[in-house]
Amino acid sequence: LAFVIPCFAWAQGPQRITIETASTQKLALTVGKSVILSSPDRVKRVSLGTPEGIPEIAVAMVLTPRQIYLTGKTPGVTNLTIWGTNDKLSAVMDLEVSPDISRLKEMIQKIMPEEKNIQATAAHDNITLSGTVSNMTNLNQVLALAEPFFPKKVVNFMKIEH
Numbered sequence: 001l002a003f004v005i006p007c008f009a010w011a012q013g014p015q016r017i018t019i020e021t022a023s024t025q026k027l028a029l030t031v032g033k034s035v036i037l038s039s040p041d042r043v044k045r046v047s048l049g050t051p052e053g054i055p056e057i058a059v060a061m062v063l064t065p066r067q068i069y070l071t072g073k074t075p076g077v078t079n080l081t082i083w084g085t086n087d088k089l090s091a092v093m094d095l096e097v098s099p100d101i102s103r104l105k106e107m108i109q110k111i112m113p114e115e116k117n118i119q120a121t122a123a124h125d126n127i128t129l130s131g132t133v134s135n136m137t138n139l140n141q142v143l144a145l146a147e148p149f150f151p152k153k154v155v156n157f158m159k160i161e162h
Contacts, residue, residue, distance in 0.1 A: 014069070025093045027080070029058065029072040030100045030122075037068040039091070041084045048095070049078045057097050072097035075124045098122040099149060107145050112138055118158065126150055130157040 014034035017027065029035060042065045048058055057076040061069045070080065077096050084090040101122045108118055115138055117131040127150045133139045139158055146154045 025091065027070075027093050027095050029070065029095060029097045031072045031075060031097055032100055034069060034071040036063070037070055039066050039068065039082065039084075041090050042066060043068060043082055043090065044085055044087065045083050047081045047083075049081075058095060070095075075099050075122075077124050096124050098124055099127070101127060101149060104146060104149050108142060111145070112141065115142075117161075118142060120146065126153040126155050128155040128157060132159050132161045134161055136160060 014036050016036045016038055018038045018040075027035075043062050046060045046062060046068055048056075048060055050056055054076065055074045057072070057074055057078045058080070059071045059073060060080055063069050068080075068082065075097055077094070080093040080095050081089070082091040082093075099122045101120050104127070105120055108115070108120070112118075112133075115133050118129065118133065119131045121128045121130075127146050129142060129146060133142065139156075139160060142158065143154060143156060
């Protein structure tokens, strides 16, 4: 499935994504953020896969016959199943919810504004740091900042510039 993700500022509300029902679509979402999914077909009900004993990864709610409101709750991977009228399977989406690392990025920028080449990316179960830093002290500080976000799950690909 292909989908369209227009860029919206947070103040403008959740982004809107159009569902296409030709094949399984992948969707990435951040914890605490929401999207509105627009379906070409009428939606009767939705379901999120949640294995026993695992915290709820996302919440989905049918807003209108053609819109679904989806919110990321905890990091993880699941699927969203959508049924149309007559309980006909309409679409299946693979959903990955990642932690919100915008605060980490802001902290790194604030504490070490001279370090312009640090990248932080999130996956459902870890944070990956890459790029370069000017010295070993700054490398250790970046790792110390990242550790509270995902204890023991920080992947370090950073290098020290020479």
